Amino acid sequence: MRKRISLLGATGSIGIQTLDIIREHSEQFQLVAFSVGKNIAETRKILREFPVQLVSVINEEDASQLQSEFSHVEFVYGDAGLVQVAAHTNADVLVNAVLGSVGLNPTLEAIKKGITIAIANKETLVTAGHLVMQAAKEYNVPILPVDSEHSALFQAMNGEKRSEIAKLIITASGGSFRDRTREELKNVTVKDALNHPNWSMGSKITIDSATMMNKGLEVIEARVLFDISYDDIEVLLHRESIIHSMVEFEDTSVIAQLGTPDMRVPIQYALSYPDRLPRPHAKRLNLAEIGKLHFEEMDYNRYYALKLAIDAGRAGGTMTTVLNAANEAAVALFLQEKIGFLTIDELIERAMDAHVNISSPDLETILHVDAQTRKTVRNMLK
Numbered sequence: 001m002r003k004r005i006s007l008l009g010a011t012g013s014i015g016i017q018t019l020d021i022i023r024e025h026s027e028q029f030q031l032v033a034f035s036v037g038k039n040i041a042e043t044r045k046i047l048r049e050f051p052v053q054l055v056s057v058i059n060e061e062d063a064s065q066l067q068s069e070f071s072h073v074e075f076v077y078g079d080a081g082l083v084q085v086a087a088h089t090n091a092d093v094l095v096n097a098v099l100g101s102v103g104l105n106p107t108l109e110a111i112k113k114g115i116t117i118a119i120a121n122k123e124t125l126v127t128a129g130h131l132v133m134q135a136a137k138e139y140n141v142p143i144l145p146v147d148s149e150h151s152a153l154f155q156a157m158n159g160e161k162r163s164e165i166a167k168l169i170i171t172a173s174g175g176s177f178r179d180r181t182r183e184e185l186k187n188v189t190v191k192d193a194l195n196h197p198n199w200s201m202g203s204k205i206t207i208d209s210a211t212m213m214n215k216g217l218e219v220i221e222a223r224v225l226f227d228i229s230y231d232d233i234e235v236l237l238h239r240e241s242i243i244h245s246m247v248e249f250e251d252t253s254v255i256a257q258l259g260t261p262d263m264r265v266p267i268q269y270a271l272s273y274p275d276r277l278p279r280p281h282a283k284r285l286n287l288a289e290i291g292k293l294h295f296e297e298m299d300y301n302r303y304y305a306l307k308l309a310i311d312a313g314r315a316g317g318t319m320t321t322v323l324n325a326a327n328e329a330a331v332a333l334f335l336q337e338k339i340g341f342l343t344i345d346e347l348i349e350r351a352m353d354a355h356v357n358i359s360s361p362d363l364e365t366i367l368h369v370d371a372q373t374r375k376t377v378r379n380m381l382k
């Protein structure tokens with residue numbers, strides 16, 4: 001029987017590549033429900049190709065319009081719609097590729113329904129990883145990583161005992177501005193920042209990659225997913241994005257996962273796990289053609305956002321919620337050209353400094369702190 005998939009964020013970078021995999025392996029996978037935001041033109045295309053049962057959009061008017069065009073599909077909307085798609089009872093796997101901490105509630109509700117989670121949506125793990133992992137344990141639901149580094153770590157660990165792992169080494173490309181000093185970042189434009197050297201991704205994560213907050217979020221994501229302490233997670237600058245991450249074991253062996261930078265590989269692995277499926281048309285890795293791979297130590301003054309993220313992770317409690325919400329708000333302001341690039345770090349640091357940390361927060365507290373932090377950051381501009 002085919003694996004039935006519900007997909008949050010179908011019109012995004014990961015969403016579109018997930019549809020590629022479902023299309024390539026239509027004998028293995030079936031899309032049963034999906035969510036989008038506001039891209040209704042793309043939604044119509046998906047609806048014409050995939051015979052799904054349920055679709056969620058952000059706006060009620062879009063849901064009504066689509067309902068009049070596609071009478072055999074059920075349309076829902078808003079945050080409640082996201083939850084309905086995520087927890088769709090006919091799904092075996094939820095691919096969570098929505099952007100931002102709005103993915104938290106749908107993830108928790110899907111877990112309660114016993115649906116396996118393939119997670120790209122790192123903001124959910126950063127804002128409330130402890131709630132996701134607790135629920136996954138309680139309902140015995142696998143959480144499979146889609147983020148390339150975490151898929152690499154998961155593959156390198158290959159089920160070996162935690163006690164045999166010495167450290168995780170997460171690679172970082174350095175993003176759009178890796179060859180510039182911090183001083184040279186004062187007047188960079190949105191267009192410059194969106195020009196990632198190796199990956200084609202959505203706008204928010206591309207900015208996160210340029211500030212290096214993406215790597216900070218990924219360190220927290222690794223801590224949450226693999227239960228490894230911050231002391232044993234290292235970040236290594238690797239400009240080619242060929243080694244997606246590595247695990248060093250106690251016997252000094254290091255196991256890495258390599259591949260061309262193509263998110264369809266980790267997406268497919270999360271869907272096919274524990275099996276592997278062929279990708280006959282994909283570009284294969286040719287190390288002789290690449291010739292050299294480069295590695296450099298991280299500079300935490302140059303990449304200040306990475307330091308802020310690790311500080312937040314070590315503080316725990318609601319501090320990672322503040323880090324994430326402040327970052328989401330600040331990146332949105334940068335993309336709207338309301339603040340400069342370096343102001344992103346500044347606003348996040350100010351939000352963290354102003355926050356009184358709350359340990360072991362429940363869902364209500366997380367949602368409250370998230371909303372308050374976004375307000376605080378926006379008010380900093382007044």
Ligand SMILES: NC(=O)C1=CN([C@@H]2O[C@H](COP(=O)(O)OP(=O)(O)OC[C@H]3O[C@@H](n4cnc5c(N)ncnc54)[C@H](OP(=O)(O)O)[C@@H]3O)[C@@H](O)[C@H]2O)C=CC1
Nearest residue numbers: 009010011012013014037038039098099120121122201202
């Ligand atoms: N892109 C990549 O290669 C990678 C991404 N990730 C993570 O995956 C997630 C998605 O990233 P990416 O695909 O790049 O993002 P995109 O911006 O390309 O896509 C985001 C998707 O989420 C939808 N969306 C955005 N906001 C909302 C909202 N408030 N409510 C409902 N739907 C919403 C968008 O809808 P619409 O466009 O219709 O408005 C779109 O479908 C992020 O958490 C990112 O960090 C992780 C590793 C790699």
Ligand SMILES: CC(=O)[C@@H](O)[C@H](O)COP(=O)(O)O
Nearest residue numbers: 147148172173174175209214
């Ligand atoms: C494809 C992916 O997983 C991104 O998170 C990617 O890792 C971004 O690259 P850098 O953050 O290393 O620039």
Ligand SMILES: [Mn+2]
Nearest residue numbers: 147148149218
């Ligand atoms: Mn990544």
